[in-house]
Amino acid sequence: MSVSIAFIGLGVMGYPMAGHLRTAGHKVTVYNRTAAKAEQWVAQYDGHSGPTPAAAASGAQLVMLCVGNDDDVRAVVFGESGVLHTMTPGSLLIDHTTASADLARELATACAAKGIAFLDAPVSGGQAGAEKGALTIMLGGEAADFARAEPVLKHYAKSARLLGPAGSGQLAKMVNQICIAGVVQGLAEALHFADCAGLDAKAVLDVISKGAAQSWQMENRGYTMVDGQFDFGFAVDWMRKDLNITLNEARRNGAQLPVTALVDQFYSEVQALGGKRQDTSSLIRRLKRPNRG
Amino acid sequence: MSVSIAFIGLGVMGYPMAGHLRTAGHKVTVYNRTAAKAEQWVAQYDGHSGPTPAAAASGAQLVMLCVGNDDDVRAVVFGESGVLHTMTPGSLLIDHTTASADLARELATACAAKGIAFLDAPVSGGQAGAEKGALTIMLGGEAADFARAEPVLKHYAKSARLLGPAGSGQLAKMVNQICIAGVVQGLAEALHFADCAGLDAKAVLDVISKGAAQSWQMENRGYTMVDGQFDFGFAVDWMRKDLNITLNEARRNGAQLPVTALVDQFYSEVQALGGKRQDTSSLIRRLKRPNRG
Amino acid sequence: MSVSIAFIGLGVMGYPMAGHLRTAGHKVTVYNRTAAKAEQWVAQYDGHSGPTPAAAASGAQLVMLCVGNDDDVRAVVFGESGVLHTMTPGSLLIDHTTASADLARELATACAAKGIAFLDAPVSGGQAGAEKGALTIMLGGEAADFARAEPVLKHYAKSARLLGPAGSGQLAKMVNQICIAGVVQGLAEALHFADCAGLDAKAVLDVISKGAAQSWQMENRGYTMVDGQFDFGFAVDWMRKDLNITLNEARRNGAQLPVTALVDQFYSEVQALGGKRQDTSSLIRRLKRPNRG
Amino acid sequence: MSVSIAFIGLGVMGYPMAGHLRTAGHKVTVYNRTAAKAEQWVAQYDGHSGPTPAAAASGAQLVMLCVGNDDDVRAVVFGESGVLHTMTPGSLLIDHTTASADLARELATACAAKGIAFLDAPVSGGQAGAEKGALTIMLGGEAADFARAEPVLKHYAKSARLLGPAGSGQLAKMVNQICIAGVVQGLAEALHFADCAGLDAKAVLDVISKGAAQSWQMENRGYTMVDGQFDFGFAVDWMRKDLNITLNEARRNGAQLPVTALVDQFYSEVQALGGKRQDTSSLIRRLKRPNRG
Ligand SMILES: NC(=O)C1=CN([C@@H]2O[C@H](COP(=O)(O)OP(=O)(O)OC[C@H]3O[C@@H](n4cnc5c(N)ncnc54)[C@H](OP(=O)(O)O)[C@@H]3O)[C@@H](O)[C@H]2O)C=CC1
Ligand SMILES: NC(=O)C1=CN([C@@H]2O[C@H](COP(=O)(O)OP(=O)(O)OC[C@H]3O[C@@H](n4cnc5c(N)ncnc54)[C@H](OP(=O)(O)O)[C@@H]3O)[C@@H](O)[C@H]2O)C=CC1
């Protein structure tokens, strides 16, 4: 069954996600702040675009967002030409942006006041996952709304799960990022040590990736870290945004995150080294091999 | 072809390892400091035992060690009744103990002086890996000696790889432990955060273990950490021994290991909490959920 | 020369500060959210009070604030009955609250639009310093405005210095708090180590406080930390507020603050232990002495 | 009353210390591994020197050591021509080297077996303190031996205190170094932040050094850190030696030293940057100011 969908935000992630929906036969109207990208998308996928978020969302049963941060979401939802101006009772707003749980709750409340359903739905899987339609989606909201969304989400997700009330998707994404911070720092120190020890780091990775030290990062970023390649998508600047959200949430819920906080500071050093746009595995760059006499 | 083997140290790891060799038809003579364990092993596997390391190693083509730490290895090798007193030119000494790279080099030199070959060969895979004969072995030494050892090692290893000259096996094991320190701390902080955030941590693990946050530790220890179960083998005391060796090696080779050093201190706190014998996933125990009014 | 002053916020700090101004003979009108405290102050110092910040500030040449955090300052300045409604061109607003540098710049701009001068002026010295009139004040703003304020500030400050344009006072206070985080954590680890080592910690403090390890914290909080006394004013909750402001500013200016970020997380643990209202030296509480067999 | 003293080790510290003893009128025989320095000392102070530690110690009532580390002390005490070969019952050995508490206990035992008294006596105060005769000495041993030593120690100490049985001096020195690690890192982060924030760091130091953030390091190293001057004596290599001793002791006594361990790793980075011989305030060198677009 074809659904009328608005998709706001055609970045690295949103562009292919919206494409999958259109390819699956849905009626998709997009909006992108930089209009050229919307035009390109319309041409590529034979879809429609609107001049503002509100225009794109007009008449949509489903409105999806995938923009930058809390402020960006606020702009396209509550702003002068935000989607809330045209969304109608019974429609559903899904936010794929990685943002704060507070924002999710605020959106849920604002939507509820207008009879609109809301799901926070941050994703993981990166650019490759978005393009292959193989994202993982962590959701917060009501079960009935999730049931409604699920068939549509499946066009770009290999896994989508409701984890609790509004905000739970964002909180789960934070759990994800905390894990990554520890894994990547451990891996960076390990490869730096291997280098200082004069080992063939790739041979060591071959061996240890079969055991208790194994991780997705080790298998997918370990070898490229050894080669000094850091152009695999999820940027340090995004990671710091996510860690900031996470550390602020911890401030509220009382969690202690010593290594997460430390790695966040180490990423600051990577930014100072000019690595803002490099992917998160560039964390290893700040570990300098000693000068050898 | 049956080989004449001595196996020194029938602990959690050595006992089943020696058993696999015997089951495969080799002539195995064991030694264990606590004699009762040697007797039990002899009865179970129909093998032999010697009253001292030297006696057990007498006439052996291959001598394997799997004891506790550097000092223990020194005792069974160089001690009054150590294996070096009876090992003969052309035989091969393999040390499965996780020990320092310095010790490995010292053993290689001492062996070479007597025409004995040496391989340092720490393992990973834990008690389960030892029992199933599915260990991973990281080796340091000469290629020819490795070639000689490989068919025998395969009785308890799913993977065995030579990584460089003497000491390289130990150095690779250190790389492994550094990775684990980061992974486990990240996972512990993540699950602690999930708890403080009121999430269903296991549901979150189901979702995120499909993506970039995945790790062997997440899949195999994440759920049990949520349940507060910490009896899965590799003990905190062993981990601190290994991290101590690692940090000392870093002191020599100039590597910077900030999070490894920090996690080592956090394990000190777990020891203070009484967790010395609990497995490494007990790292989460020091993260206390705040009192809620 | 007597000046007409409004003082907003009669907390631990503001109450005695306003008192010193009155004692010095100025015309002081106070405002406090909880009216009882204002009444008590009026009775004790023979001053006046206003029912709202705006009322208290009406006709004042100088308006001082000493409330809690950014939001509190916004409430008493920009709120419905905030001081900006009644302050007149040529008057001077001085904010003694420890708040963000962003807020200071925002206040400076808003004041300038109305012809009002502004100085951000966070203090250090604690309750004792406020009571004794021996605070240290770090100021941001224009030199001419500072010159105007200085004679009045001297009633409760032993030192007041202009450090640059609006916001500079707050930034200097952040520098102060970063130093304290490192000092107190080092001191806490040292005293914990002394305890574990079986030393007479106070005797050691006597000796080392004469040399390169000396600090104000060592001399003034070291002995009481040994005794487990943590009721010396500046609370953990305030410290975390200040560190949060600091870490957010670092996020903007690119500074790397690894230990500050870590100590902030350790304070989270102290909060979880119930130490929110204890002073910052309670950081030692999270260091647990190991169980001795 | 003139005492017959041997002084072993005429380094940065030992040279002036031995000089003070001679200037005070004692009979001093020195030994230094590099003979030229001993000759220079003899010429400057009109003293004597011996060709070996044993020779220098022959006939001495008091033997002082101030060499590098544990191994060095072992060499000059237990070595082939170590002082124990010639020291006689009733004489007193004082070790001013910063070394492990284990070594102190080992020395105490070895001395006791020969009827020789022992005090471990590490110092603080640096080169300047040694030259001015204003060191602080932390001692471990017996009260009667301390009483005997005190009048002599006073020639180069402004303060000397017995802190417990053998080893206590070394343990107290560790407490000192832990404090310094925290203080210097806090100060380094603070000055780095000030730089990133565009503040006049020296003006800020002027202000905050009057309050709760004050430390000896701030007053004596803060300004020179701003200027990038790091040639004030106590070298990073020495500091890492001391922190290594400290962290090893903590491993035994169960103390948790997270920031100490972290700062030790940061010093490793300073060493990699080439700062091994710079003083401990060079810790700030690893904090890089971000590139400004
Ligand atoms: N357990 C695990 O999951 C893993 C362990 N390892 C490493 O393998 C090694 C062995 O571990 P594990 O088997 O668990 O340890 P155990 O404590 O179970 O066994 C240690 C063995 O060494 C013997 N031993 C210790 N010290 C001496 C000594 N001075 N002289 C003679 N024999 C001695 C013990 O004898 P006795 O029976 O008399 O005490 C025992 O047989 C360690 O280095 C460990 O770090 C590596 C990977 C995983
Ligand atoms: N205490 C200390 O040692 C030091 C404190 N500081 C800083 O000084 C400031 C004040 O600290 P302190 O005096 O200890 O704090 P207190 O909590 O004792 O007092 C806070 C004051 O602010 C008032 N207030 C808070 N929020 C509002 C609001 N929204 N509207 C109106 N009034 C409000 C309170 O009113 P009410 O009485 O109604 O609650 C009270 O008068 C803080 O920024 C703190 O970080 C700086 C150095 C040392």
Ligand SMILES: NC(=O)C1=CN([C@@H]2O[C@H](COP(=O)(O)OP(=O)(O)OC[C@H]3O[C@@H](n4cnc5c(N)ncnc54)[C@H](OP(=O)(O)O)[C@@H]3O)[C@@H](O)[C@H]2O)C=CC1
């Ligand atoms: N420098 C400082 O600011 C402070 C230093 N300390 C501690 O004091 C001790 C001495 O420091 P410092 O004087 O600066 O060091 P130096 O490096 O200047 O001097 C070391 C001295 O020890 C001798 N020495 C070293 N190894 C041996 C050995 N194996 N056999 C014989 N002699 C040996 C050296 O002889 P040679 O001349 O032949 O090299 C030299 O005389 C150290 O433990 C240090 O940690 C404590 C507080 C402050």
